[in-house]
Amino acid sequence: MSANQGNENGGQDNSTQGASTKQLHKEYRERIISTYRPLHRELYQMTPGSFFVPSFLNAISENTEEGFRNIISEPSPGVLTFDMLQPQFCKMLVDEAENFENWVRETRTRILRPNTMNAYGSVLDDFGMERMLDKLMKDYILPMSTIFFPEVGGATLDYHHGYVVEYGTNRDDHLDFHVDDSEVTLNVCLGELFTGGEMFFRGVRCDKHLDSESESGEIYNYSQVPGRAVLHCGYHRHGALSTTSGHRANMLLWCRSSVFRDMRKYERNASSWCHVCQKEKEEKQRRFAVQRTSSQTDSSSPCFSQTDSCSP
Ligand SMILES: [Zn+2]
Numbered sequence: 001m002s003a004n005q006g007n008e009n010g011g012q013d014n015s016t017q018g019a020s021t022k023q024l025h026k027e028y029r030e031r032i033i034s035t036y037r038p039l040h041r042e043l044y045q046m047t048p049g050s051f052f053v054p055s056f057l058n059a060i061s062e063n064t065e066e067g068f069r070n071i072i073s074e075p076s077p078g079v080l081t082f083d084m085l086q087p088q089f090c091k092m093l094v095d096e097a098e099n100f101e102n103w104v105r106e107t108r109t110r111i112l113r114p115n116t117m118n119a120y121g122s123v124l125d126d127f128g129m130e131r132m133l134d135k136l137m138k139d140y141i142l143p144m145s146t147i148f149f150p151e152v153g154g155a156t157l158d159y160h161h162g163y164v165v166e167y168g169t170n171r172d173d174h175l176d177f178h179v180d181d182s183e184v185t186l187n188v189c190l191g192e193l194f195t196g197g198e199m200f201f202r203g204v205r206c207d208k209h210l211d212s213e214s215e216s217g218e219i220y221n222y223s224q225v226p227g228r229a230v231l232h233c234g235y236h237r238h239g240a241l242s243t244t245s246g247h248r249a250n251m252l253l254w255c256r257s258s259v260f261r262d263m264r265k266y267e268r269n270a271s272s273w274c275h276v277c278q279k280e281k282e283e284k285q286r287r288f289a290v291q292r293t294s295s296q297t298d299s300s301s302p303c304f305s306q307t308d309s310c311s312p
Pocket residue numbers: 205206207208209271274275276277278
């Protein structure tokens with residue numbers, strides 16, 4: 001199984017995007033926002049008390065590793081799951097995304113889909129939720145990613161790509177095996193009634209090792225639960241199995257760090273966060289240590305003495 005690099009359509013990569021592309025994207029957003037009429041205006045402003053469940057809010061205000069560990073379960077290394085969104089918020093967000101889709105159909109507006117892998121789904125940032133999602137990233141995800149994903153820029157997240165995707169009849173069926181265009185991904189199932197749609201995880205890899213084998217400890221399938229979040233490093237290879245019946249919607253927030261992306265351009269050594277790079281590094285160190293031990297042993301033998309008395 002080979003993994004794709006899932007990319008954002010119309011790319012918002014701050015570091016590589018040209019000024020004219022940025023301007024076009026800005027104008028595209030402004031055009032939508034000036035004519036689209038939101039269904040639930042209360043979604044567009046961060047209201048923690050009605051968005052999040054109390055256990056999540058308590059952990060955020062405590063802001064300690066222990067506090068987060070109390071609400072998080074880590075069924076596989078680097079896959080963190082926790083209850084996050086209230087059912088009412090999930091329902092309103094699904095309705096809002098559907099309202100936007102209806103508007104797109106009725107007005108025959110051409111829109112950018114969230115990424116190169118989903119034919120359906122809508123970018124929340126494009127119809128007015130950019131500011132709310134930026135707050136979500138900085139005030140609610142950053143405290144956790146600083147503790148749990150510092151090796152991939154989790155402490156310096158500074159821009160995002162937020163969207164809703166829907167699976168089921170007349171929508172996308174599954175999601176191919178891939179890595180995200182993010183340093184840290186928040187993925188929350190919004191419901192509704194469905195069967196199937198399990199996420200599968202297969203270990204964290206750099207670009208060079210994207211298609212390498214998974215180890216048994218890296219293979220993990222997760223059954224999605226409405227309102228419950230999954231937080232993982234963007235380079236954690238994953239996908240989603242077919243949604244076999246019903247309708248499933250998820251909210252995704254691809255969180256990015258421009259500092260980490262700049263640093264990666266100049267990275268010469270193995271990635272500290274890629275499991276294969278780490279194994280290769282350990283193997284190299286082991287071989288080096290063996291070589292050193294054997295050369296030390298050799299140099300103490302008479303054959304390597306300065307008088308070279310062993311020469312024939
Ligand atoms: Zn690697």
